[in-house]
Amino acid sequence: MTTTFPTWVFDQSEIPDPHGYGDRAVRFLRALKHPKSRQPGNGFEVSPWQERIVRRIYGPCDETGRRLVRTVFMLLPRGNRKTALGAALALLHTFGPERVPGGQAIAAAADHKQARISFEEAVGIVRADRRVERATSVVDYKNRLTHPKSGAFLEAIAADAGTQHGRTPTFVLADELHAWKKRDLWDVLRTGLVKVSGSLLVVITTAGRGQENIAHDIYAYARKVALGEVIDPGFLPILFETPRDADWRDEDVWRAVNPGLPYGFPDIEGLRQLAREAENRPADREAFRQLHLNVWLDQSADPFVDMAIYDHGAAPVDLDELASRPCWLAVDLSSNTDLTVVVACWRAEDDGFVVWPWFFCPADNLRKRADRDMVPYPLWAEGGFITPTPGNVVDYRAVEDTIRDLCTRFDVREIAFDPHLAQQMMNNLGSDGFPVVAMRQGWITMAPAVKELERAIAGGQFQHGGHPVLRWNFDNVAVETDRAGNRMMTKGKSRDRIDGAVASAMAVARAAAAGSMRSVYETDERREGFVFI
The missing domain is CATH 3.40.50.300 (P-loop containing nucleotide triphosphate hydrolases)
Structure with missing residues (x-):
């Protein structure tokens, strides 16, 4: 069929x-x-x-x-x-x-x-x-x-x-x-x-x-x-x-999925009125598609990208094959009681990008956190898609150890942090010669990053392996647009987590901006401290 x-x-x-x-x-x-x-x-x-x-x-x-x-x-x-x-x-x-x-x-x-x-x-x-x-x-x-x-x-x-x-x-x-x-x-x-x-x-x-x-x-x-x-x-x-790409204003579409319409339920005039009002109100339009046309929607009411297009990048990611290729890391530490993520990004031959995330969360009350966020944290943990660290806060030492291990495993050119919560970890890594850079999550740096990420996803040039936690983060992203048309990622709801999407934008931006594919470890220059972007 x-x-x-x-x-x-x-x-x-x-x-x-x-x-x-x-x-x-x-x-x-x-x-x-x-x-x-x-x-x-x-x-x-x-x-x-x-x-x-x-x-x-x-x-x-x-x-x-x-x-x-x-x-x-x-x-x-x-x-x-x-x-x-x-x-x-x-x-x-x-x-x-x-x-x-x-x-x-x-x-x-x-x-x-x-x-x-x-x-x-x-x-x-x-x-x-x-x-x-x-x-x-x-x-x-x-x-x-x-x-x-x-x-x-x-x-x-x-x-x-x-x-x-x-x-x-x-x-x-x-x-x-x-x-x-x-x-x-x-x-x-x-x-x-x-x-x-x-x-x-x-x-x-x-x-x-x-x-x-x-x-x-x-x-x-x-x-x-x-x-x-x-x-x-x-x-x-x-x-x-209803198919996601169907014309939601087409009454033939309404009749196909509302089997009661020929018998007077729901009321056709009522549907027509809702459709007229939804023409210029996006939130009403999404509610109409969900509740009256049975289109299963993305989590965000104002999504960053169409998740059906995002899913085109779900082909498996082979990390072993990427071991010798230049790599850029981005870290979003977030609050130590919430989700923390390290995202690795590699340039692809088609001018696209391959990413893979490592997520961390507190191990205590994992079931309670799953109920709060309405996502299966315990199942993700069992599947290796998220690492619960002991205690009721994220153990930043485990995150730092993972970063050090990734730098040993891959040809890491940069490790981008938002310095707001990462000062201590950046100092630790920078003093040991790791290529740390500070990338603030403001409009000046993040708007171009979001634009580059959006271009890659829309063009089918963003491979993520179908990682479920990362997909959930992207599904939660809403967008905020300024007067100049710049776009920023925001949370659709207070409980939503978008950390993986934000870190992906950071990693993609640094990979795209790289002028040289030469590793910092091939030179005599070892960085003390870190560079601001």
């Missing part, structure tokens, strides 16, 4: 249903009522595209009669009634034909407010039918709806509510996964599902921002399955997403 679009939702192709479970699920949903329904008798509306999805989830079975699908990832724009569909599926597993005695159906969301929305939707459906209401019991303050006859229940919980260990769910609805700040609840529920035969996980979410989050991990896997790169019959991707 060359597209992730779920053509099967619309093409009327046959969906296997050997035991009638798909048809049974559709009939149950149609038997429900909804307080806001315009159908006769407030009947729960199941549009043709929704019916196809339900049949595809519950119909196909293996030779033993067990449902094939165990995980559903549905990427659906706002306004397409995903809350109602998710609530109805949860009820299917609470008092419908998919229930099991004592079964736990869980509706999980990012916070209490969002979890409450899912719960109230389910309760509204129950209370719209007196027969169903009499057969169930609602404990409002616990966000729990019980089916006393079977002992099955539906409970809404939040990802920010602390630990939820001990859960053994038969069904999980993960609502708006893109908004989950931590993966703790995800891991608890995911591992709990495997305890029960025939359990089902349904993720229904709009697109998110950035790549270092649990939602993007699952989304990336869903795309691989949809494209046929991964064969996984138990995972059903349903991706209503």
Whole structure:
């Protein structure tokens, strides 16, 4: 396949249903009522595209009669009634034909407010039918709806509510996964599902921002399955997403990814109004693309570069092959409680650059830092992409030792520092004859550096090996432009880390400015102190 679009939702192709479970699920949903329904008798509306999805989830079975699908990832724009569909599926597993005695159906969301929305939707459906209401019991303050006859229940919980260990769910609805700040609840529920035969996980979410989050991990896997790169019959991707380069103002694009539009939801006039307002408001335009067209955006609302173009430089970097080539280092020490980085840069034959970073962070409270920054520091540490130094601050001695080792390993021409926090380390290295230079991070020096880096990335001449921490830093970069059109890197949000991107700009700038490819170690001149740029 060359597209992730779920053509099967619309093409009327046959969906296997050997035991009638798909048809049974559709009939149950149609038997429900909804307080806001315009159908006769407030009947729960199941549009043709929704019916196809339900049949595809519950119909196909293996030779033993067990449902094939165990995980559903549905990427659906706002306004397409995903809350109602998710609530109805949860009820299917609470008092419908998919229930099991004592079964736990869980509706999980990012916070209490969002979890409450899912719960109230389910309760509204129950209370719209007196027969169903009499057969169930609602404990409002616990966000729990019980089916006393079977002992099955539906409970809404939040990802920010602390630990939820001990859960053994038969069904999980993960609502708006893109908004989950931590993966703790995800891991608890995911591992709990495997305890029960025939359990089902349904993720229904709009697109998110950035790549270092649990939602993007699952989304990336869903795309691989949809494209046929991964064969996984138990995972059903349903991706209503818009290509990044599509014209966001084209109403044909809107209709392609909003399957509810032909049936009156979302409101087409409302979308047109939002689009008109977004014409001259970039932030609104990005929100429109993310929430109504399902374009997975970069982390920064005002990105430095298109990360899809940045990713063109992800070819592996062979450090051994670079050992004899001239090298420029740049160091961003930042605060000793945050991220510190050393970036090495080499000139490439195509007038481009190759870079590789060495990141450092405090080892103490690594999980807490991961929750704060919403990135997997522990996994990065295990993968060797970041070095945690003992204690609750970055050990600058470890950073200095790494710099000295890199100067032994590579033909280092310069080591550029912002002297603001690096005075002591610069003195140590400079007094030992290392080629230290001070490069202040002000407009005069950094604007040309940023321009050179931007040129290299846009031209496909910036190779970074796909280093995940470096990519996260670049994804966080916003830009500030002065009256002369000069651009500077800034943080999009207070929690964002951009240190690796800043150090990359410094290293690229020094490599680009080098007038000679001759090593300082080939001369008798040994530097005492350091040079200011």
